[in-house]
Amino acid sequence: MGAEGFRxxxxxxxxxxxxxxxxxxxxxxxETPVFMPVGTxxxxxxxxxxxxxxAGARLILANTYHLYLKPxxxxxxxxxxxxEFMGWSGPILTDSGGFQVFSLSxxxxxxxxxxxxxxxxxxxxxxISPEKSIEIQxxxxxxxxxxxxxxxxxxxxxxxxxxxxxxxxxxxxxCLAYHAGRVACRSGFNGEPSGTGEAGSGxxxxxxxxxxxxxxxxxxxxxxxxxxxxxxxGCAIGGLSVGEPKEMMLSALEWSIDPLPERKPRYLMGVGxxxxxxxxxxxxxxxxxxxxxxxxxxxxxxxxxRGRLLLKNAEFGDDGSPIEEGCDCYACREFxxxxxxxxxxxxxxxxxxxxxxxxxxxxxxxxxxxxxxxxADEFSGFAxxxxxxxxxxxxxxx
Amino acid sequence: MGAEGFRxxxxxxxxxxxxxxxxxxxxxxxETPVFMPVGTxxxxxxxxxxxxxxAGARLILANTYHLYLKPxxxxxxxxxxxxEFMGWSGPILTDSGGFQVFSLSxxxxxxxxxxxxxxxxxxxxxxISPEKSIEIQxxxxxxxxxxxxxxxxxxxxxxxxxxxxxxxxxxxxxCLAYHAGRVACRSGFNGEPSGTGEAGSGxxxxxxxxxxxxxxxxxxxxxxxxxxxxxxxGCAIGGLSVGEPKEMMLSALEWSIDPLPERKPRYLMGVGxxxxxxxxxxxxxxxxxxxxxxxxxxxxxxxxxRGRLLLKNAEFGDDGSPIEEGCDCYACREFxxxxxxxxxxxxxxxxxxxxxxxxxxxxxxxxxxxxxxxxADEFSGFAxxxxxxxxxxxxxxx
Numbered sequence: 001m002g003a004e005g006f007r008x009x010x011x012x013x014x015x016x017x018x019x020x021x022x023x024x025x026x027x028x029x030x031e032t033p034v035f036m037p038v039g040t041x042x043x044x045x046x047x048x049x050x051x052x053x054x055a056g057a058r059l060i061l062a063n064t065y066h067l068y069l070k071p072x073x074x075x076x077x078x079x080x081x082x083x084e085f086m087g088w089s090g091p092i093l094t095d096s097g098g099f100q101v102f103s104l105s106x107x108x109x110x111x112x113x114x115x116x117x118x119x120x121x122x123x124x125x126x127x128i129s130p131e132k133s134i135e136i137q138x139x140x141x142x143x144x145x146x147x148x149x150x151x152x153x154x155x156x157x158x159x160x161x162x163x164x165x166x167x168x169x170x171x172x173x174x175c176l177a178y179h180a181g182r183v184a185c186r187s188g189f190n191g192e193p194s195g196t197g198e199a200g201s202g203x204x205x206x207x208x209x210x211x212x213x214x215x216x217x218x219x220x221x222x223x224x225x226x227x228x229x230x231x232x233x234g235c236a237i238g239g240l241s242v243g244e245p246k247e248m249m250l251s252a253l254e255w256s257i258d259p260l261p262e263r264k265p266r267y268l269m270g271v272g273x274x275x276x277x278x279x280x281x282x283x284x285x286x287x288x289x290x291x292x293x294x295x296x297x298x299x300x301x302x303x304x305x306r307g308r309l310l311l312k313n314a315e316f317g318d319d320g321s322p323i324e325e326g327c328d329c330y331a332c333r334e335f336x337x338x339x340x341x342x343x344x345x346x347x348x349x350x351x352x353x354x355x356x357x358x359x360x361x362x363x364x365x366x367x368x369x370x371x372x373x374x375x376a377d378e379f380s381g382f383a384x385x386x387x388x389x390x391x392x393x394x395x396x397x398x
Numbered sequence: 399m400g401a402e403g404f405r406x407x408x409x410x411x412x413x414x415x416x417x418x419x420x421x422x423x424x425x426x427x428x429e430t431p432v433f434m435p436v437g438t439x440x441x442x443x444x445x446x447x448x449x450x451x452x453a454g455a456r457l458i459l460a461n462t463y464h465l466y467l468k469p470x471x472x473x474x475x476x477x478x479x480x481x482e483f484m485g486w487s488g489p490i491l492t493d494s495g496g497f498q499v500f501s502l503s504x505x506x507x508x509x510x511x512x513x514x515x516x517x518x519x520x521x522x523x524x525x526i527s528p529e530k531s532i533e534i535q536x537x538x539x540x541x542x543x544x545x546x547x548x549x550x551x552x553x554x555x556x557x558x559x560x561x562x563x564x565x566x567x568x569x570x571x572x573c574l575a576y577h578a579g580r581v582a583c584r585s586g587f588n589g590e591p592s593g594t595g596e597a598g599s600g601x602x603x604x605x606x607x608x609x610x611x612x613x614x615x616x617x618x619x620x621x622x623x624x625x626x627x628x629x630x631x632g633c634a635i636g637g638l639s640v641g642e643p644k645e646m647m648l649s650a651l652e653w654s655i656d657p658l659p660e661r662k663p664r665y666l667m668g669v670g671x672x673x674x675x676x677x678x679x680x681x682x683x684x685x686x687x688x689x690x691x692x693x694x695x696x697x698x699x700x701x702x703x704r705g706r707l708l709l710k711n712a713e714f715g716d717d718g719s720p721i722e723e724g725c726d727c728y729a730c731r732e733f734x735x736x737x738x739x740x741x742x743x744x745x746x747x748x749x750x751x752x753x754x755x756x757x758x759x760x761x762x763x764x765x766x767x768x769x770x771x772x773x774a775d776e777f778s779g780f781a782x783x784x785x786x787x788x789x790x791x792x793x794x795x796x
Contacts, residue, residue, distance in 0.1 A: 041740070042737075042740070043748045047748070048751060051446075075716050075736065075740070079718050085734070085740075086737065334485040335485050338473065339483050339484065339485070343439075346468055346469075349443060349444040350443075353446060353751075
């Protein structure tokens with residue numbers, strides 16, 4: 001099928017190992033490997049779109065589950081779709097809501113048709129099916145949307161992993177069929193999308209399938225083959241970084257990536273830390289998302305090349321140096337550790353903003369250097385250097 | 399005496415009635431009448447200096463009491479003084495700490511020498527005298543600093559008002575003597591300020607006296623004469639907007655301004671609303687400060703020319719229009735009422751930031767239009783029009 005306006009070009013690398021690529025979207029191009037900051041409720045917490053953009057955020061993620069519940073996807077749609085709503089003119093990816101339905105809501109009833117659950121906000125009852133998730137994501141109008149899948153926790157039995165993987169495969173086909181049908185239907189309507197303008201048009205939205213299978217090789221392989229066989233615009237690896245040991249995650253990632261087509265983007269959902277990203281890039285992953293950099297910022301932890309810096313520490317009280325010497329972010333250009341510590345201790349909102357800006361910038365710069373290293377055939381050296389320096393401070397300070 | 403680098407030019411108007419002027423400071427010129435946003439803890443809550451500047455803030459106020467307690471004026475001084483510390487390159491005014499000592503702290507003991515009080519943060523005991531207040535303000539290094547005065551609440555008896563006014567007068571002389579002494583001493587030191595660089599130099603700091611006297615005409619007049627007789631760089635009117643009826647405030651303001659020198663700036667402390675500013679400008683006031691625009695923003699109230707708009711109201715849920723049509727602030731240029739309502743309902747920090755930016759911009763634009771009206775000899779027409787339009791919505795929505 002293929003979404004209009006969406007294309008992935010693999011610039012360097014093959015099916016495995018570090019790769020360079022470009023995601024072309026209707027809202028601009030994005031170089032991969034890319035890290036996506038998370039704007040759960042249609043805002044990257046504690047920053048304006050302007051600040052996040054200047055900090056280097058390009059492709060960002062918003063959560064379908066949260067926006068469906070509040071303010072409601074119809075409201076977002078009536079206000080022009082997600083880009084217009086949140087004032088973000090760059091590309092956006094929405095998840096399917098599946099992960100949150102399985103992790104945040106209560107009283108879930110999972111059936112073949114879909115999932116009935118209670119809102120974590122007000123306890124109201126809702127039903128989301130694969131079709132409904134795609135419909136909501138059409139309303140939101142992100143550039144990249146995701147299949148609705150069943151996300152098993154860790155650990156599950158092989159039996160559970162298999163049954164869940166099989167259901168996710170059936171749901172993936174239903175998502176694709178619904179997406180294709182709606183797109184065809186929309187295209188047929190005077191050639192104009194019937195949605196709420198460009199942002200809401202399924203025509204321009206890329207749909208990614210999701211590999212599941214918990215930590216079992218046979219299930220991961222089977223799932224990846226199922227997803228690879230379908231006409232998705234990209235392939236995500238889901239169900240990882242949910243508590244399993246790091247080694248297991250990396251093995252499951254390898255099993256998941258192995259059967260995937262070389263020329264489609266691979267997206268490892270919910271990862272993560274710079275260390276994990278290096279490991280996953282080494283195994284052929286192109287896209288990442290995590291709340292980590294923005295969440296730890298709000299708790300006063302800054303990412304630096306020497307590890308995490310705990311900004312509330314008393315030692316920084318009269319420290320006139322920036323969070324990280326040489327960093328070009330607004331926080332480091334304009335403010336001292338002493339001032340930022342004061343803001344945290346005084347519970348000033350600007351504390352969260354400055355730490356978030358710094359961590360966004362750190363991730364953007366980190367990914368840019370990582371891409372440069374791949375381009376220069378120096379990825380392993382970069383990875384080794386980074387890990388050596390990064391681990392030292394993290395070890396000392398935490 | 400006169401502070402180097404500080405000068406007030408009266409451009410239009412006389413001792414009474416609306417006036418236009420320019421405050422020249424080492425950190426830039428400011429047109430008067432001016433409204434000063436408040437950055438209590440060395441930050442205008444929920445905004446970056448960049449955002450506040452773009453929203454039109456120029457001369458801002460920081461609170462000596464709060465900064466003395468946290469992070470401590472020595473820390474601010476060691477980090478380069480207030481401008482450097484908070485990343486604000488425009489002019490800054492600090493209050494004396496008196497108002498907060500009298501309103502926030504507990505277990506006050508007021509003696510002729512100074513005030514002993516307990517911190518509202520941790521209960522620790524502190525002593526601030528007129529000299530100590532000036533010393534702290536020298537450390538902080540604002541462009542304009544204030545006398546330490548006794549701020550009686552409302553109501554007090556005539557007897558209390560008189561005794562308090564007399565003490566404030568004695569304290570004013572001590573502040574001036576200490577400031578002059580330190581300035582002379584600093585000037586004598588190789589011609590270089592002995593403080594922590596330019597920002598911390600008493601030489602360049604203007605000192606304002608403060609008129610007190612509660613709501614009693616004789617006391618206000620006596621206090622204003624006492625302040626007028628001393629060599630201050632400007633004259634503030636304190637002790638108002640503390641709960642007294644509006645009519646009383648305006649009378650007390652008139653009694654306070656009447657004896658003041660024509661060519662020094664007059665600053666009405668803690669005021670306030672656009673309506674009050676219009677009344678005070680009509681009576682010859684040049685400077686204002688209030689937490690109101692930024693505080694109500696954080697509670698979801700936006701200032702508009704048609705009164706306050708309560709952004710959390712359900713009616714704005716799918717409203718695609720900006721907070722105020724025609725407003726040139728970042729919030730109004732980029733976002734809808736519907737989105738900002740969503741941010742408030744979702745408790746996102748960006749809600750506070752956008753509402754604060756809008757209210758800062760509203761106040762800056764309001765003061766600019768007010769100055770234009772004075773320049774065009776149309777102040778009464780402007781005041782009448784504004785009040786007519788503003789009152790309608792405020793009446794309807796609250």
